[in-house]
Amino acid sequence: MKQIINSExxxxxxxxxxxxxxxxxxxxxxxxxxxxPATNELILHDIAAETHQVLHNLKTIVTTAGLTLx
Numbered sequence: 236m237k238q239i240i241n242s243e244x245x246x247x248x249x250x251x252x253x254x255x256x257x258x259x260x261x262x263x264x265x266x267x268x269x270x271x272p273a274t275n276e277l278i279l280h281d282i283a284a285e286t287h288q289v290l291h292n293l294k295t296i297v298t299t300a301g302l303t304l305x
């Protein structure tokens with residue numbers, strides 16, 4: 236059975252898609268950008284800050300799906 240995943244802690248989807256789909260023991264996560272969900276600010280300071288924000292967004296989606304990054 237397929238489950239649609241949308242996280243309140245990740246940036247809102249800009250378009251007709253969901254954050255992730257879970258099914259058959261797999262999690263398919265949509266691509267993320269360095270958008271801070273609290274401020275809607277696109278992080279463009281440097282690659283380290285951008286990467287940190289993207290990974291934070293991905294972690295919130297994975298956590299909402301009941302999983303971890305481990």
